[in-house]
Amino acid sequence: MNKFSKKPISENKLDQWIKLEKNVLLIGEKGTGKTSRILEGFDRNKLKYKYFSGATLDPWVHVIGVPKVKTGDDGKDWLDFILPEGMDSELEAIFVDEYNRTPKIVRNALLEMQQFKSINGRKFPKLKFVWAAINPPKDEDDADSGDYDVEELDDAQLDRFHVIVETPNVPDKKYFKSKYSDYVAETLINWWKKQPKSAKKILSP
Numbered sequence: 001m002n003k004f005s006k007k008p009i010s011e012n013k014l015d016q017w018i019k020l021e022k023n024v025l026l027i028g029e030k031g032t033g034k035t036s037r038i039l040e041g042f043d044r045n046k047l048k049y050k051y052f053s054g055a056t057l058d059p060w061v062h063v064i065g066v067p068k069v070k071t072g073d074d075g076k077d078w079l080d081f082i083l084p085e086g087m088d089s090e091l092e093a094i095f096v097d098e099y100n101r102t103p104k105i106v107r108n109a110l111l112e113m114q115q116f117k118s119i120n121g122r123k124f125p126k127l128k129f130v131w132a133a134i135n136p137p138k139d140e141d142d143a144d145s146g147d148y149d150v151e152e153l154d155d156a157q158l159d160r161f162h163v164i165v166e167t168p169n170v171p172d173k174k175y176f177k178s179k180y181s182d183y184v185a186e187t188l189i190n191w192w193k194k195q196p197k198s199a200k201k202i203l204s205p
Contacts, residue, residue, distance in 0.1 A: 008168060014041040017163055018093075021128040023114050025099070025158070027136050028167030031204020033175065034133035035097050047093045048126075050086050054098035059105045063087070064119055081120065092126050099132035100151045107157055114160040132161070171205040 009026070017024050018041060026034040042049045052062060060066055065081030072078060094113065096102065102110075109119055110130055117127040134153070158164065171192050176185035192205060 008172075009037060009165060011041070011044070014038070015045060018042075018045050018047070018129075022162040023129045023160055024131045024163045024165075025161040026131075026133045026165055026167055028133075029169045029204065030135060032167040032169055033172050034167055036175075038095055038131055038133060042093055042095065047128075048086075048090050049093035049095060050084075050091060052094070052096045054096050054100070054102040054106070054132075057096070057102050057106050059103055059109060063106055063109050081122075083122075087119075087124075089125055091124050092128050094127070094130045096130070096132045098134060100134040100153055107153075111157065111160055130160075136166075169200070169205060 014037060024038075026038065028034050039051065057063065062084055065083040065087070067079055068082050069077050070080045094110075096106075096110065099107070099110075110132075112118055112120075113124070113127065114130045117124050171189045173185065173189060176188060179185070180188070192200070192203070195203070
């Protein structure tokens with residue numbers, strides 16, 4: 001995968017991307033807060049959104065819809081799709097976690113949603129953007145690179161994201177201080193930073 005900017009992501013930055021209605025892709029190791037940051041941002045901005053887990057995402061049941069024969073006023077039958085719950089005219093945002101674990105047909109459907117705000121030509125009038133989070137594919141040039149059994153995204157898929165950011169593989173001080181006292185938070189973070197790379201791969205930040 002191409003190298004993208006790697007930097008901490010503030011709430012203000014997330015809110016700015018939401019306000020500007022940008023498609024965003026976060027890339028990072030497990031435990032770097034990708035999913036929690038995105039969901040907190042969507043909730044903070046009071047968006048009506050759908051969350052999908054890419055690893056278990058079924059293209060028909062969860063995204064495109066289940067085909068069903070309908071009969072028109074003229075008596076002729078035609079094929080329509082029954083959309084999943086929440087995939088309606090009020091939908092404002094979509095978040096796909098582990099996007100590079102989804103079936104190819106799902107990624108193709110999401111390409112249409114990112115660019116045209118539609119599926120099979122059916123418009124979602126209030127849809128603002130599609131966000132996704134992925135673990136990076138294994139870097140064969142880096143002996144410490146993890147192997148998450150994920151697929152490499154092609155250029156067309158990457159091109160649909162206006163913002164692509166790699167999240168640093170470091171503990172989030174704000175998160176730890178929200179859970180523990182300042183002293184405990186600082187102690188835990190300093191302890192983690194002193195661990196060898198092999199241990200950090202096992203114990204996520």
